[in-house]
Amino acid sequence: MSQIDIFSRVTPKKAAVKKNKNNFPKWEIKEDNVDTTRILAKITTTATIKPHVIVVSSKFGKATTSDNYDENGNYIQSENSLKNLLQESDRNGIYNGYLSPNTKREIKKRLDNWLTSIAENVEFKYLPKEMNRAQVYPTFVTLTLPSKQMHKDQTLKDRCFLPFVEWLTNASQETDRKGNPKGCGVECYFWRAETQKNGNLHFHLIIDRFVYWDRLRRKWNQYIERLGYVTRYKNKMQAIYENGFVVNPKQQKFEVKRLRKIADRFNETKKLPKRANVNLMNEMKEAQRLNKNISEETLYSVAAKIQEDAYFNGMYDEWSNPNTTDIKKVDNIESLASYVCKYIAKDVETAPIAANQTIEEISGKKFLLTTTQEDGFTFTYKEEYKPVFLVRKVRGRIWGCADKLRSKEVEYPKYELLEEVRVMDSDPKAVKRFYNRTIEQNYTATQCVDVVKSHTEQVREYKVNDFCVTYSSKQKIKTLLTKNIQEDYTIHYQNLFRSLYGKST
Numbered sequence: 001m002s003q004i005d006i007f008s009r010v011t012p013k014k015a016a017v018k019k020n021k022n023n024f025p026k027w028e029i030k031e032d033n034v035d036t037t038r039i040l041a042k043i044t045t046t047a048t049i050k051p052h053v054i055v056v057s058s059k060f061g062k063a064t065t066s067d068n069y070d071e072n073g074n075y076i077q078s079e080n081s082l083k084n085l086l087q088e089s090d091r092n093g094i095y096n097g098y099l100s101p102n103t104k105r106e107i108k109k110r111l112d113n114w115l116t117s118i119a120e121n122v123e124f125k126y127l128p129k130e131m132n133r134a135q136v137y138p139t140f141v142t143l144t145l146p147s148k149q150m151h152k153d154q155t156l157k158d159r160c161f162l163p164f165v166e167w168l169t170n171a172s173q174e175t176d177r178k179g180n181p182k183g184c185g186v187e188c189y190f191w192r193a194e195t196q197k198n199g200n201l202h203f204h205l206i207i208d209r210f211v212y213w214d215r216l217r218r219k220w221n222q223y224i225e226r227l228g229y230v231t232r233y234k235n236k237m238q239a240i241y242e243n244g245f246v247v248n249p250k251q252q253k254f255e256v257k258r259l260r261k262i263a264d265r266f267n268e269t270k271k272l273p274k275r276a277n278v279n280l281m282n283e284m285k286e287a288q289r290l291n292k293n294i295s296e297e298t299l300y301s302v303a304a305k306i307q308e309d310a311y312f313n314g315m316y317d318e319w320s321n322p323n324t325t326d327i328k329k330v331d332n333i334e335s336l337a338s339y340v341c342k343y344i345a346k347d348v349e350t351a352p353i354a355a356n357q358t359i360e361e362i363s364g365k366k367f368l369l370t371t372t373q374e375d376g377f378t379f380t381y382k383e384e385y386k387p388v389f390l391v392r393k394v395r396g397r398i399w400g401c402a403d404k405l406r407s408k409e410v411e412y413p414k415y416e417l418l419e420e421v422r423v424m425d426s427d428p429k430a431v432k433r434f435y436n437r438t439i440e441q442n443y444t445a446t447q448c449v450d451v452v453k454s455h456t457e458q459v460r461e462y463k464v465n466d467f468c469v470t471y472s473s474k475q476k477i478k479t480l481l482t483k484n485i486q487e488d489y490t491i492h493y494q495n496l497f498r499s500l501y502g503k504s505t
Contacts, residue, residue, distance in 0.1 A: 042420075114496075349389070
């Protein structure tokens with residue numbers, strides 16, 4: 001008997017579904033000489049090429065059973081699947097206001113591909129004296145508040161941060177009264193909101209244009225003054241230094257801790273760092289000349305001098321231009337990409353677990369194992385691990401980016417190495433057996449992965465689970481690829497750069 005679909009087309013009636021002993025669907029087909037094998041799963045093995053890692057993973061598409069259908073042959077969605085679709089999973093509440101592991105992976109993917117496309121298409125070794133406004137130049141900026149936060153997170157975003165981003169992305173050629181362009185011409189950007197231990201909200205921002213630090217700071221201070229933060233900072237500084245300059249011991253101790261890391265490296269190697277505070281650099285040059293080490297007393301003296309310099313700079317501006325911005329200096333794009341991806345997707349500090357507790361990861365989920373002793377017996381309790389964060393959560397959106405970076409083209413180069421099916425002989429008269437049948441194999445990509453694996457001195461193999469293996473290298477993976485895949489890799493990021501900026505260089 002035929003059926004009529006919604007377009008008034010005649011369609012054959014579906015075969016009835018019956019359940020056999022192994023719980024696999026068995027369709028009644030009254031034909032002779034038919035294939036008696038039954039597809040159990042479709043397996044696709046894929047190689048994903050990242051800047052320093054190749055991920056080889058297998059994805060299984062399971063065959064459905066008769067339990068997935070009702071009496072009328074309609075598919076029944078499982079309760080867990082519905083929870084995921086409706087975002088009602090119990091785990092969703094854990095990272096509300098923080099970056100979840102899945103979100104970190106998504107962010108890292110976007111940043112990795114965006115910055116790699118720039119590294120593959122833009123060449124610069126140093127910062128020129130006159131920067132072309134149209135030149136793509138990635139810059140990493142941190143924006144902070146100069147005084148205690150007095151407003152809601154969303155108010156800060158709406159009144160200060162989002163207008164600041166709008167100013168950055170303004171591509172108008174008009175100039176203000178001082179002759180500066182009204183905007184910065186930024187095309188692609190990414191931001192993340194984060195809270196500090198003092199409770200203040202701050203922002204990490206990556207933009208694709210060079211902006212002078214002084215202009216950036218004055219504009220950000222202009223926006224946060226809408227809520228009175230610069231005025232509160234000014235009043236505080238004037239009260240602290242009412243009788244002239246005094247050293248803040250707490251701040252001095254914090255500064256010494258930061259300077260000690262630089263001094264320790266110098267004491268070991270006697271080599272000057274590329275960048276350091278001017279006062280510390282002068283002390284290291286003198287110590288290098290005399291073949292001496294930087295002492296603890298010298299560090300405290302340098303820390304005090306840093307405070308004194310900040311005091312005179314503040315007095316010069318009448319405390320109206322606080323140091324609320326920090327720009328990461330770019331040595332090369334590749335180092336910036338590595339630094340940014342680690343920094344932006346870093347874990348939020350969590351409370352330590354007890355001495356009798358351990359964290360175990362099973363199938364991608366973390367569990368907390370608690371061991372106790374009762375009446376001479378040892379008991380272990382397992383529960384889902386729920387981290388306790390040491391900083392408050394962010395209210396509202398945690399991160400955002402330009403619409404261009406949301407494109408499906410912002411993706412790693414991928415190759416399907418092997419496609420196969422797992423089948424079983426369903427003829428009751430035959431011996432039931434499982435085996436794989438290869439459908440298609442990409443020998444070029446498979447050979448490339450084998451070549452990378454062969455560099456045992458440079459490549460480290462790590463088995464994530466039974467279905468995923470990574471091959472990582474400190475040097476760029478591109479240099480280890482075969483010639484054909486290297487060309488594909490280059491073309492992939494040329495196309496991505498062109499889609500983002502409308503040009504190839």
